[in-house]
Amino acid sequence: MAYTFVLIHGSWHDNRAWKPVIDRLEQNGHRAYAPTVAGHTATDKKDISHAECVQSVVDFIKTSDLHDFVLVGHSFGGTVIQAVAEHVPDRIRRLVFWNAFVLLDGQSLEDNIPPHYRELFAQLKQPDGGVMLPYPVWRDAFIGDADDVLAREAYSTLSPTPSRSHNDKVPLKTFYSLPIPKSYLNCTEDIALPPGPEWGWHPRMSSRLGLYRLVQMPGSHEVIFTNPHLLADKLVEAGRD
Amino acid sequence: MAYTFVLIHGSWHDNRAWKPVIDRLEQNGHRAYAPTVAGHTATDKKDISHAECVQSVVDFIKTSDLHDFVLVGHSFGGTVIQAVAEHVPDRIRRLVFWNAFVLLDGQSLEDNIPPHYRELFAQLKQPDGGVMLPYPVWRDAFIGDADDVLAREAYSTLSPTPSRSHNDKVPLKTFYSLPIPKSYLNCTEDIALPPGPEWGWHPRMSSRLGLYRLVQMPGSHEVIFTNPHLLADKLVEAGRD
Amino acid sequence: MAYTFVLIHGSWHDNRAWKPVIDRLEQNGHRAYAPTVAGHTATDKKDISHAECVQSVVDFIKTSDLHDFVLVGHSFGGTVIQAVAEHVPDRIRRLVFWNAFVLLDGQSLEDNIPPHYRELFAQLKQPDGGVMLPYPVWRDAFIGDADDVLAREAYSTLSPTPSRSHNDKVPLKTFYSLPIPKSYLNCTEDIALPPGPEWGWHPRMSSRLGLYRLVQMPGSHEVIFTNPHLLADKLVEAGRD
Numbered sequence: 001m002a003y004t005f006v007l008i009h010g011s012w013h014d015n016r017a018w019k020p021v022i023d024r025l026e027q028n029g030h031r032a033y034a035p036t037v038a039g040h041t042a043t044d045k046k047d048i049s050h051a052e053c054v055q056s057v058v059d060f061i062k063t064s065d066l067h068d069f070v071l072v073g074h075s076f077g078g079t080v081i082q083a084v085a086e087h088v089p090d091r092i093r094r095l096v097f098w099n100a101f102v103l104l105d106g107q108s109l110e111d112n113i114p115p116h117y118r119e120l121f122a123q124l125k126q127p128d129g130g131v132m133l134p135y136p137v138w139r140d141a142f143i144g145d146a147d148d149v150l151a152r153e154a155y156s157t158l159s160p161t162p163s164r165s166h167n168d169k170v171p172l173k174t175f176y177s178l179p180i181p182k183s184y185l186n187c188t189e190d191i192a193l194p195p196g197p198e199w200g201w202h203p204r205m206s207s208r209l210g211l212y213r214l215v216q217m218p219g220s221h222e223v224i225f226t227n228p229h230l231l232a233d234k235l236v237e238a239g240r241d
Numbered sequence: 242m243a244y245t246f247v248l249i250h251g252s253w254h255d256n257r258a259w260k261p262v263i264d265r266l267e268q269n270g271h272r273a274y275a276p277t278v279a280g281h282t283a284t285d286k287k288d289i290s291h292a293e294c295v296q297s298v299v300d301f302i303k304t305s306d307l308h309d310f311v312l313v314g315h316s317f318g319g320t321v322i323q324a325v326a327e328h329v330p331d332r333i334r335r336l337v338f339w340n341a342f343v344l345l346d347g348q349s350l351e352d353n354i355p356p357h358y359r360e361l362f363a364q365l366k367q368p369d370g371g372v373m374l375p376y377p378v379w380r381d382a383f384i385g386d387a388d389d390v391l392a393r394e395a396y397s398t399l400s401p402t403p404s405r406s407h408n409d410k411v412p413l414k415t416f417y418s419l420p421i422p423k424s425y426l427n428c429t430e431d432i433a434l435p436p437g438p439e440w441g442w443h444p445r446m447s448s449r450l451g452l453y454r455l456v457q458m459p460g461s462h463e464v465i466f467t468n469p470h471l472l473a474d475k476l477v478e479a480g481r482d
Numbered sequence: 483m484a485y486t487f488v489l490i491h492g493s494w495h496d497n498r499a500w501k502p503v504i505d506r507l508e509q510n511g512h513r514a515y516a517p518t519v520a521g522h523t524a525t526d527k528k529d530i531s532h533a534e535c536v537q538s539v540v541d542f543i544k545t546s547d548l549h550d551f552v553l554v555g556h557s558f559g560g561t562v563i564q565a566v567a568e569h570v571p572d573r574i575r576r577l578v579f580w581n582a583f584v585l586l587d588g589q590s591l592e593d594n595i596p597p598h599y600r601e602l603f604a605q606l607k608q609p610d611g612g613v614m615l616p617y618p619v620w621r622d623a624f625i626g627d628a629d630d631v632l633a634r635e636a637y638s639t640l641s642p643t644p645s646r647s648h649n650d651k652v653p654l655k656t657f658y659s660l661p662i663p664k665s666y667l668n669c670t671e672d673i674a675l676p677p678g679p680e681w682g683w684h685p686r687m688s689s690r691l692g693l694y695r696l697v698q699m700p701g702s703h704e705v706i707f708t709n710p711h712l713l714a715d716k717l718v719e720a721g722r723d
Contacts, residue, residue, distance in 0.1 A: 001389075136663075136693065137693060139695075140663065140665075140693055140694060140695040141693060141694075141695075144665075144695035144696055144697065145697075145719070147722060148483075148722065148723040181377075181381065183381075183385075188698060189696050189697065189698055191694075191696045194685065194689055195684070195685040195688075195689075195696075196679060196685045196689065197437060197438060197679060200685075202436070203435065203436040203437045203441075206436075207435055207436075207437065211377065211378060211381055211382060212381060212382075212432075213380075213381040213382075213385035214385055214430050214432045214436075215385065215386075215430065216429060216430055216459070218698070220696075237386070240388060240389065241389040242630075422618075422622065424622075424626075429670075438678060438679060443677070444676065444677040444678045444682075447677075448676055448677075448678065452618065452619060452622055452623060453622060453623075453673075454621075454622040454623075454626035455626055455671050455673045455677075456626065456627075456671065457670060457671055457700070478627070481629060481630065482630040
């Protein structure tokens with residue numbers, strides 16, 4: 001069976017990283033779209049709210065006239081697809097959270113990360129509202145399964161992310177009553193959030209979904225760079241009926 | 242080395258699902274037996290106690306004159322093999338709990354599942370004492386690694402399980418002092434119980450065994466349908482000396 | 483890229499077990515050294531302090547004139563490489579803890595193991611200060627992924643470990659401020675320590691490292707016997723830049 005995927009990237013990323021994932025999905029007969037979220041292109045202004053991020057994806061979906069698709073969110077992208085689902089619930093076949101934040105109503109992303117990250121991001125915030133991830137954190141905590149060359153190459157594609165997208169409280173008045181099926185894809189070596197019950201991705205975030213499907217694969221937070229073809233296959237396993 | 246296995250299914254199942262597992266075990270030189278637990282055939286009466294479940298397996302073992310076997314329990318089947326071990330300890334070479342409940346003395350299965358399941362099963366209980374698992378729960382929480390066709394096909398083989406087998410308190414006066422070696426086989430994507438320290442299979446259940454061997458494999462609660470040959474191989478790894 | 487590894491074994495082991503790991507590393511162009519820690523040869527006197535264990539490795543490194551190496555510690559060996567790093571920080575390229583203890587300043591290994599092990603080791607302590615691991619514990623909790631023949635063969639190479647190396651408090655005044663990169667290699671079926679937040683290896687020990695890289699592989703605490711080539715490959719993944 002062929003599915004349509006809409007793929008929402010995380011912080012510091014834009015839509016380019018999805019290219020090898022989309023190629024693999026298309027080779028296997030699926031269709032896939034990957035909009036860049038507002039404020040996430042290197043040249044974008046960085047004073048962008050979470051609501052503007054959400055609206056940019058809703059606009060993309062409506063303009064492209066997309067229906068009956070699997071909506072995937074990675075990392076920060078989870079907070080986006082939660083709100084997008086409230087805007088266009090009838091167009092979504094299934095939600096897939098890939099090592100993604102799942103916010104409770106009224107929370108921000110920052111409410112869900114440990115103090116050392118909050119302090120780091122506060123220190124690194126630029127006057128224009130952008131904040132960049134330092135290379136040493138990226139290299140060991142985000143992409144530990146890459147070799148040195150790939151880690152540096154992938155880092156060079158990143159750009160500062162809008163600080164407000166992490167700080168804004170996100171109203172989610174209907175998300176938890178939407179009847180859309182949900183899946184969580186967890187990479188077993190992802191330590192971008194510290195593993196364990198207090199701060200880890202899974203099952204802390206996944207369990208908030210209620211009834212959900214769990215798919216796992218080996219790899220770090222950035223298998224989009226280190227293993228994009230397996231990522232594509234696991235997105236199908238997570239997204240299919 | 243060749244082993245003899247006695248395989249005890251879980252709730253909603255009968256012995257038919259073990260067929261491809263048994264085929265694989267026999268191809269590799271082992272022998273395997275899989276009795277259907279009392280009350281677990283579709284046409285059985287459903288007003289069956291936990292003690293009757295246990296007695297049906299004890300009777301099967303004695304009638305079949307089985308000795309020196311590895312006794313495997315899946316899910317609810319774990320509560321059965323604990324009690325069977327008290328009845329025929331000298332016949333058992335090793336106990337293998339495959340994503341199985343391990344009860345403390347005097348507990349019921351229901352004492353070990355989260356409130357949302359207790360409420361669901363109470364609502365779904367039929368006048369004849371049977372309770373069926375709803376398809377949406379089965380599809381995402383029990384067999385998330387199947388495709389749609391296999392998930393539906395496997396569901397069609399299930400039947401209502403005797404409610405009393407979940408509610409009866411099980412006396413286990415000698416289980417925890419029996420000198421039988423024990424193993425726990427854990428499927429890493431099994432979310433039939435919510436993962437995590439409060440309700441998860443492993444290490445919550447496994448740690449109750451004291452000294453035990455851990456074997457893990459990828460897959461959901463129902464690898465008996467989605468990956469029976471690997472299940473058979475892992476049962477050998479768990480069951481061997 | 484070619485790296486130099488210095489490999490520090492755990493309790494009851496000596497340097498012989500590293501042989502197939504070293505062979506694999508050398509086949510792939512790396513260099514590797516594996517000193518036996520003081521008191522850990524079968525014929526050594528067993529009244530050996532933790533400081534003497536550390537000094538023996540420091541002496542080996544200096545005598546062999548080793549620089550710019552990846553320092554690996556397994557199990558108890560983690561407590562040794564922490565202290566070695568304080569002695570020769572400038573020679574170390576990266577620290578790799580493989581299912582290893584990571585002590586807080588002033589702790590002993592015994593401070594980090596559950597009561598049932600403390601009681602077992604107290605009972606088994608010999609007049610000469612040595613303590614041996616009983617076979618049944620080894621077989622199921624340490625090397626559950628071996629078959630019977632390999633489990634027994636590997637056990638025959640073990641010898642009593644110096645009790646003081648487990649009991650001595652280890653001063654670590656500078657370890658947590660050293661700028662050396664760190665990795666944690668976790669074997670996913672390692673239950674030598676009971677899995678879970680209270681006593682497990684990961685993330686209890688790994689999280690103490692602060693920013694670290696996580697590498698995982700299947701297997702027990704003793705993949706050095708059951709899967710040494712994959713262990714070697716994962717040490718490269720953990721140890722590379």
